[in-house]
Amino acid sequence: MTRITHALMKAIADLPVIDAHEHLWPEEYHLAHEQDVLTLLQYSLADLEVAGASPEEVRLLQSHREGPKASLEQRWGIFREYLPLIRDTAPIRALFIALRDLYGVRELDDATVHTASEKIRAARTPGLYDRVLKERCKITGVLNQNPDCRQSDGFLLPIRSLNETLGPLHSRAGIEALGEETGRPIANLDDAVASVSALFDRWQADGTIGVKRAGTALSDPSREEAAAALDKVLEAGEFTPSSLPLQHFLEHWCIEEAGKRDMPVSVHTGLWAGTWADIRRAHPENLIDIALKHRDTRFDVFHAGIPWVSTVGIMARQCPNLWLNLCWCHVISPVLSRRALSEWLDTVPVTKIIAWGGDYWMAVEKVYGHLVMARENIAEVLAERMDRGLCTETRAIEMARMMFHDNAQALYGLD
Numbered sequence: 001m002t003r004i005t006h007a008l009m010k011a012i013a014d015l016p017v018i019d020a021h022e023h024l025w026p027e028e029y030h031l032a033h034e035q036d037v038l039t040l041l042q043y044s045l046a047d048l049e050v051a052g053a054s055p056e057e058v059r060l061l062q063s064h065r066e067g068p069k070a071s072l073e074q075r076w077g078i079f080r081e082y083l084p085l086i087r088d089t090a091p092i093r094a095l096f097i098a099l100r101d102l103y104g105v106r107e108l109d110d111a112t113v114h115t116a117s118e119k120i121r122a123a124r125t126p127g128l129y130d131r132v133l134k135e136r137c138k139i140t141g142v143l144n145q146n147p148d149c150r151q152s153d154g155f156l157l158p159i160r161s162l163n164e165t166l167g168p169l170h171s172r173a174g175i176e177a178l179g180e181e182t183g184r185p186i187a188n189l190d191d192a193v194a195s196v197s198a199l200f201d202r203w204q205a206d207g208t209i210g211v212k213r214a215g216t217a218l219s220d221p222s223r224e225e226a227a228a229a230l231d232k233v234l235e236a237g238e239f240t241p242s243s244l245p246l247q248h249f250l251e252h253w254c255i256e257e258a259g260k261r262d263m264p265v266s267v268h269t270g271l272w273a274g275t276w277a278d279i280r281r282a283h284p285e286n287l288i289d290i291a292l293k294h295r296d297t298r299f300d301v302f303h304a305g306i307p308w309v310s311t312v313g314i315m316a317r318q319c320p321n322l323w324l325n326l327c328w329c330h331v332i333s334p335v336l337s338r339r340a341l342s343e344w345l346d347t348v349p350v351t352k353i354i355a356w357g358g359d360y361w362m363a364v365e366k367v368y369g370h371l372v373m374a375r376e377n378i379a380e381v382l383a384e385r386m387d388r389g390l391c392t393e394t395r396a397i398e399m400a401r402m403m404f405h406d407n408a409q410a411l412y413g414l415d
């Protein structure tokens with residue numbers, strides 16, 4: 001690390017941060033579930049599978065909602081076999097940094113796995129989120145998408161998933177459930193639109209600040225096609241593949257409505273979490289038609305479209321309603337994250353770039369580890385620009401402040 005990078009890192013570490021994407025559970029829920037060093041793996045489980053771990057070994061190490069599935073000894077017995085294979089990958093580095101800085105554990109091995117776990121358990125008391133997120137990370141707000149985080153507490157700020165809302169409409173039961181939830185029984189397309197509109201009212205009353213969609217392709221059915229699809233679903237009752245015109249019509253309606261209500265639409269692009277997924281299904285180019293059609297809606301393009309970081313940069317240069325968000329990216333590929341930022345700073349105004357979001361569910365400590373990695377990457381890119389005489393140190397720190405805080409604040413209209 002050069003002297004300039006080091007100085008920038010220090011300056012950036014003092015800046016306030018908006019965490020521009022998480023899936024964190026409410027703290028009470030988090031504390032009610034047992035945790036240890038091996039429940040914090042999350043993205044590293046995919047690396048384990050790529051390294052050759054069997055589905056059963058990975059299953060035993062998963063602890064998404066319900067806590068550990070086996071004793072720490074048993075899980076460590078599996079994990080220690082694969083640790084030498086995955087220890088150089090980016091996701092596990094976020095854990096190593098968190099263990100080092102938050103718990104003083106410098107190496108994860110036979111000697112420290114239990115002491116590290118004890119320290120993690122001891123830290124799990126009310127106020128954990130404040131201590132890690134607000135105090136250590138200097139986070140002032142979290143854009144949070146979690147099924148149990150529906151009400152804003154002024155810090156965890158809810159984002160609602162359009163796919164979770166519209167996905168169940170492939171069956172009559174799903175349509176009836178939506179009608180019941182909003183108190184508006186659905187017999188035709190106008191009823192369905194009124195129901196979704198009522199959901200938006202409720203979401204906004206709860207403090208929801210945006211909606212999110214998956215990055216898959218979206219067809220553009222007519223009102224008549226959508227109405228016919230709704231009739232078919234109501235007739236068939238069960239899952240109906242021909243429900244797509246209904247769901248896609250409503251999704252377009254929601255995207256337009258979000259624009260009218262000043263709620264940004266965040267969009268997953270590129271790599272999926274886990275293994276055996278088809279990255280082509282989330283190609284950022286899927287967003288081009290949508291962005292061109294809904295020009296008054298602002299889109300927050302998640303994950304830099306990895307690996308298509310150049311494509312999203314040029315898309316954002318072409319469509320003024322796109323913002324570029326490096327959430328999750330620094331633990332997918334630090335090199336691609338730096339390349340993305342380096343290219344984008346030449347291509348779009350810095351106000352369109354959001355530096356970081358952790359993208360964790362349970363692993364709150366890794367939010368800190370990931371943030372340290374993001375600060376390193378941003379500092380390195382800005383230092384390189386200073387080196388080339390493209391900006392002063394003052395401007396570099398100003399840009400960092402915008403990318404870590406001000407741009408997300410402005411996009412989502414936060415106080």
Ligand SMILES: [Zn+2]
Pocket residue numbers: 021022023359
């Ligand atoms: Zn996510």
